[in-house]
Amino acid sequence: MPVSQVQNQRLADTLRRLLRRKAGNNIRKIMTRTHPADLANALVLFPIEDRIQLLTHAGSDDRQAQIVAALPATEGAKLLAEMELQRAVAIACEMYGDDLADVLGELDEEAAARIMAAMPPKESDDIQDLMRYGEYTAGGIMSPDVLAISATLSCAEAIRVVQNSPDVEMPFYLYVVSEHNKLAGVLSLRQLVTSRPDTQVKDLMNTHVVSVHTETDQEEVARIVSRYDFLAVPVVDATNTLVGVVTVDDVIDVIREEATEDILKMAGAGDDVEDTISLRSSFITRAPWLFAALGGGLVASFVISHFEDLLSKYLLLAAFIPVINGMAGNVGTQSLAIVVRGLATRRNTLSLFWKTVSRELVVGLLLGILYGIILGGVGWLRFVKQGHFVMEVAPIALALGVAMAMAMMVAATIAAALPLFFAKVGVDPAVATGPFVTTSIDIVGVLIYFNAVALFL
Amino acid sequence: MPVSQVQNQRLADTLRRLLRRKAGNNIRKIMTRTHPADLANALVLFPIEDRIQLLTHAGSDDRQAQIVAALPATEGAKLLAEMELQRAVAIACEMYGDDLADVLGELDEEAAARIMAAMPPKESDDIQDLMRYGEYTAGGIMSPDVLAISATLSCAEAIRVVQNSPDVEMPFYLYVVSEHNKLAGVLSLRQLVTSRPDTQVKDLMNTHVVSVHTETDQEEVARIVSRYDFLAVPVVDATNTLVGVVTVDDVIDVIREEATEDILKMAGAGDDVEDTISLRSSFITRAPWLFAALGGGLVASFVISHFEDLLSKYLLLAAFIPVINGMAGNVGTQSLAIVVRGLATRRNTLSLFWKTVSRELVVGLLLGILYGIILGGVGWLRFVKQGHFVMEVAPIALALGVAMAMAMMVAATIAAALPLFFAKVGVDPAVATGPFVTTSIDIVGVLIYFNAVALFL
Missing domain, CATH: 1.25.60.10 (MgtE N-terminal domain-like)
Incomplete structure (x- = not known):
């Protein structure tokens, strides 16, 4: 860009x-x-x-x-x-x-x-x-200027029809119609040119023609065009009458939009621009996912208040909550992005489930060890600076480091496994996995953190 | 899917x-x-x-x-x-x-x-x-079976060439070459069919032919194809010799991949599958962005330890840190997703800067008020349950609610403004905005939270 x-x-x-x-x-x-x-x-x-x-x-x-x-x-x-x-x-x-x-x-x-x-x-x-026609339907994106050739013509006559139709968009497929403009088959301009002039169009055409209905959703049209590598797909109405054509250049933007939808879905912000353009619909679409996040946040807060005695002894522990949760959330978002994107581009097939999840687990652990060491060091310095004894602080520093490593490892694993599991059971893996994952990571993060500190002290 | x-x-x-x-x-x-x-x-x-x-x-x-x-x-x-x-x-x-x-x-x-x-x-x-050829270059995705027509032929001769080349992929554009197979022009099969048989190909062809080089990155090829609505683009080597053709169906997957890259970039997890497939490259790509997140997290921890006196008096305050940060982070991620996706699909042009940012501000505030009221209520109950007096707790509950509303409003605004600002100054708005935004939201979140509590008490 x-x-x-x-x-x-x-x-x-x-x-x-x-x-x-x-x-x-x-x-x-x-x-x-x-x-x-x-x-x-x-x-x-x-x-x-x-x-x-x-x-x-x-x-x-x-x-x-x-x-x-x-x-x-x-x-x-x-x-x-x-x-x-x-x-x-x-x-x-x-x-x-x-x-x-x-x-x-x-x-x-x-x-x-x-x-x-x-x-x-x-x-x-x-x-x-x-x-x-609806703006986001085949009827809404089709071109009505489609070249229809009668099945009863010969190739020579059909070529003359092509020659006399200068206003038609890119005619590489020629659609053949029977009486009353009903779609009957398809043949390519090339077949027409390379066949004997007196061949009948109806003997040449392919009758297995894939068409879409005027009301077909544009995303379904895009899926058909890209799945079968079509350059165009004919559009028919309820009576199978040929009314237009959708060419591949018309659906490239649709493909781009569909492909980028996952960003919105993952964040729990709807899946269409319609959802986010007005204040009212934006509010309605976003509020429910945030409600789920609030629930998770409150669970995390109960976990923390459970460790009040520990907190009252070492107040500074509270200061590290956002560090551990933030790092776990960020590494989890990375794993989530990698998996959701892999599913969208079909690079991550479900057969790679365990391979993908275990790779994220290892990367999460390695990154966790790196930042765990740093956080342990920083924590140690800050507790000592507060007047605690060096030896008293050592287990806290150790706990901080271990908690960071564990939290990041678990976060990466959850974030990779969840969308893959969703895809496996047929739920769209992108929908709101963002709030869902970060919230569970928040809960797991404080659980690991305070239990590690309690254990090492 | x-x-x-x-x-x-x-x-x-x-x-x-x-x-x-x-x-x-x-x-x-x-x-x-x-x-x-x-x-x-x-x-x-x-x-x-x-x-x-x-x-x-x-x-x-x-x-x-x-x-x-x-x-x-x-x-x-x-x-x-x-x-x-x-x-x-x-x-x-x-x-x-x-x-x-x-x-x-x-x-x-x-x-x-x-x-x-x-x-x-x-x-x-x-x-x-x-x-x-490199896997991700025009050479790597092109088909070598391209129909080249000599500029010196007549239309009738050219049609015969087409008829005798059954193995060529979809010849809707015919590329015209001069001596030694140098690319000289393009004409459509349709022009050939609709012209007089004795017309010279070189008088008919369009000499402004857009071509790509074998080494051209596949994303650049995809951009050219989708920008100009081409069905195919010819590939030439360093000497302008025609060596192949990339058809639109070959680049649809590239377009899908390019469009979904933003998910990876936003999360700070690279921009290509290459970055995430091996443990080593995944670690190297992801670690730096997490380092930035760690820095931000530590700043947030300094903010919290600054309010130690307040915390020691009301330990329960610590328990609400993940709630406020989590909600602000989630609403920010929603705004970020909406803006980044809008930029990717060109729906959000920069001319809408203030409109977009102010819309997110208002939505953030409205959502913040909703969840602020809920959090204020929950907080009030929990402080009372801990044995604090109802009247003593009222300002804390008020502070919790106001902090939530403010934090969510500011988070949505930052998350919308940052990528738009990046785009304005020519930086890719998707790169690592995720860690950057959530980390700044963490800092702003605790700042607002503890200042609100200090103010109301």
Whole structure:
């Protein structure tokens, strides 16, 4: 991420300098020659009036449409809302249906209606159909511009259909439909080109075509595309009528989002941006997991008050509670992250259960010994400084060190074993393992700590 | 993930039952009709001898090769190593070069050499070339079977080249080369089909072709593919000679891995599986961040020992340290996860800095008030139970509640602001923010807690 942010920044700086110098020609050179995706990343760094001005230099409506489509939908919507209606409509007409529907979906209803009213009726009808689908469904991310070939055509006729359909997104798979546009099969453009011209499409097509429904969740679509290495998957409605296509570039963002969900889940902060965007839903999603954490914290506090006599004799012991709990919590979070990530990328299969858990146990112990020695030393110095005798303090220092080593070892083991166990019994291993693990580590931490001190004294 | 794991399990159960009943015909039906990706997911649940037996029922060498290629490379390697050499070679010959190179790379050298020695020399030479590239580079993930078309051909001639190259992976982009196989341009199969047969390829091709170098890091390749919505990107060597192609399905796993890296980074556990797989590298990667956490923990312990007089009077105060620190840590981890994930999926742009931070502040405060009231109540009960007077305890209970609310509010704010600040100054916002944030929260937590108690008493 940092690298491309630097590139965006550099491109934006250049454009800003040229804008200040009113160097229209140079701006035009950049705006017409740079890739729309790069321009979009730079444009978001400008205030809205400058974006509109820069866009004017990008040339044809088609190219301007490509740049607007490459912006995040919210930013594209702002841009269309702020520019003259006539220009906004010209750009909208050049955008792919799915991109335009996303952008219009972000506008307020009145502004969207104004743009659609000025578009040719057929196009605005298509867009309105698209906007009816749920945002996170196959219908919401599909492109309606899908090339459907009738099963009754010959290869030569089908090639002519392809030649006469310039507006279709990347047709590498050709979907074959029977009467009434029902999905019947699939064949590749390559099969078409490499077959004899008089071959019938229906004899060539593969009838085992995997399709998704308009209401299919986008994550399920992403899973199908990545599981079977598809470049696209056709979308059908309830009557098996072909209505669109989802291409792999549309689901890459979905895959990225799904893959990063685990961060939210682990922290007990929901699993979707919807959960965290409004105050109310954020509160409702997060509160229950914190309640579990409170319960665990109170158990830890009962453990501590159980050792009140010890504490009253060596008050300084209280000061080391956050050190031991903090270190155990941190090493546990590391183990948890390693295991949850391994499960998400399928590197940690369940068959590696014992191997993974025992590796974390050993790493936790080794790290625990290292920091146990340091903490023992620091503790010894501080107790001596408080006026305790050297010999009296030795067992406390030893107890501190041993407690640190044990707590870190147990923490790493729990944190590795828990998500693997969850996965084994079919529970999502990421959900709220964070609060769950850190809380159990807090309890185990103080248990080990005070028992070690009691033992060595 | 849970859904498809259930499906794998069901398929595996069916196969296991059929194996027990020695129902070869039914096994054959499943092994020849199910998608290789699904079979691979089910096969990993069987012991190695059963996998070999099941594979025998899958039909042609080509189909068996597809199933082996769909397995994780380590599992595919185990399978080839355990079966008869002759069969392993037959399967290897049918695999795509890049898949086979991955599998052979996981075998010990002797076993790999034995298989390659039995393959046709040309194929084994190609594989050996491939295996020389770094595992995580464009060379390591590319397919060498790329369709190169000479710039001097006409469209009709080029189509004939496509027709005579059945072994090439999905040719939707056709790369055009000048003399000595230097990459010169790109055109789509569709352009070829839709142009007049006598058009020269060099007049049709797009010369602004984006390529990557064999040594380019796979994450950079993934970034280029997803940024520009490419379906494939050509790979060239140092002399601009076309040597292979990386297709989008090859980088989806890379994208998933890159997207999930943040979990590891946040926890201070490295950013790559390499960092966590061996004991030694895991220890070395994780120890430094824990050292930072130890430093913070010790600061917190100095804060606590500063309030020794207060502690000696109300020993029970020590018992609530883990409650307040734990709750602040958990709410902070939630805020951190929301912000880091927002940055990774580009939902949280930096322009939302103040909006995001103030939202987390408010949510933290609201959650803090809720749990502050509960903690105040619990604390009041426990102090009273210990024999303190109701009126004496009231300020302590109030202090506990206020401390909880304040600590949670500050924790959420720090945890949201820190990664955004990092991103703003160009530091990766995920790296080790976990230990950094929880440690600063530990310090702030005890500071707020003991000062609140001192204030109210």
